[in-house]
Amino acid sequence: MQAFRTYIDVAISSPVSDEDFACICAAFVPKKLKKKAFLLQAGEVCKHFAFVLTGALRLYSVDDKGGEHVLSLGVENWWVGDRESCVLLTPSRYYIDALEDASLLLITHAHMQELIRTVPAMAELMRGLDHRHEIATRKRLEAAITSTAEERYVAFLAQHPSYAHRFPQHLIASYLGILPETLSRIRTKLLQAKTQPVELLS
Numbered sequence: 001m002q003a004f005r006t007y008i009d010v011a012i013s014s015p016v017s018d019e020d021f022a023c024i025c026a027a028f029v030p031k032k033l034k035k036k037a038f039l040l041q042a043g044e045v046c047k048h049f050a051f052v053l054t055g056a057l058r059l060y061s062v063d064d065k066g067g068e069h070v071l072s073l074g075v076e077n078w079w080v081g082d083r084e085s086c087v088l089l090t091p092s093r094y095y096i097d098a099l100e101d102a103s104l105l106l107i108t109h110a111h112m113q114e115l116i117r118t119v120p121a122m123a124e125l126m127r128g129l130d131h132r133h134e135i136a137t138r139k140r141l142e143a144a145i146t147s148t149a150e151e152r153y154v155a156f157l158a159q160h161p162s163y164a165h166r167f168p169q170h171l172i173a174s175y176l177g178i179l180p181e182t183l184s185r186i187r188t189k190l191l192q193a194k195t196q197p198v199e200l201l202s
Contacts, residue, residue, distance in 0.1 A: 001025055003053055004105060007077050008121060011128055016121040023119050027111040033057075033102040039080070040096040046085035048106035052078045055102025056166050060174070061094050070174040073160075073167055079129070099167065149178040150186045 008024070009015045016024070028051070033039055039057065040046050050057075057080050059072040071094065074080045085092035086109045107115075115122040143152050153176060157164060163172065173183040 003076075004028075004051065007051075008125055012121050012124045020119045020121050024115060024122055027115050028105040028107050031104045031106050033098045033104060035098050035101050038095060038097045039104070040082060040092055040094065042093055042095055043091050045089055046082040046092045046094075048108055049079055049081040049083075049086060049112060050096075051105040051107075052076055052080065053103040053105060055098055055104075056100040057096055057098050057102060058167075058171060059094050059096045068174060070171050073163060073171065073175055075162070075166060099171075144177055149176065149182050150189070152176045152178070153183065153186050154190075 004025075005016065005021055008021070029048075031050070033055065039050060040059075042062065052074050054076055056073070056075045057078075058070055058074070059080055059082070060068050060070045062068055072080065080096055082092040082094050082096075084090065085094075112122075112126070116126055117123075143155065147155070153172075156172070156176060169183055169187070170180045173180045176183070
């Protein structure tokens with residue numbers, strides 16, 4: 001749990017107290033998830049938000065033709081879950097599965113709301129998360145409308161440099177809303193540009 005405490009301390013204005021951290025820990029349930037195992041499947045009600053201690057997960061939907069559409073990729077210090085399903089207790093349209101063995105901390109929406117009401121550190125943490133989520137969602141929508149596929153990929157690598165080594169390229173392509181073959185051409189182009197002599201790039 002030390003990694004979770006460090007995450008909280010970094011995200012808020014002052015370190016969380018021992019008493020408050022004990023309250024936070026009591027609201028979470030640890031869970032191990034094997035590679036390829038599901039945390040959530042479409043049609044189920046999402047009963048928990050999950051904080052990722054270790055591992056890598058994806059949240060995605062499947063269309064009528066069986067095509068997968070990745071909405072979110074998450075690694076350590078990331079939150080995963082279907083907020084709509086968890087809050088409204090409605091069946092989810094999404095799947096969440098593990099791409100690596102994962103160690104998670106699970107919390108129900110009710111327990112999260114209780115922490116927000118009673119533990120100032122958790123209230124501050126969640127406000128910050130909501131603000132960052134809003135900004136990230138707006139930027140992703142704007143990029144989908146105005147940026148080229150190459151620009152989206154370059155920005156993705158800048159924001160998440162480790163993801164290229166932890167997630168298969170076809171999942172990254174799906175997350176960026178581009179075809180796998182398009183991503184392959186972009187990666188080849190960027191690699192060739194990187195290996196060119198400096199005088200040829202000026």
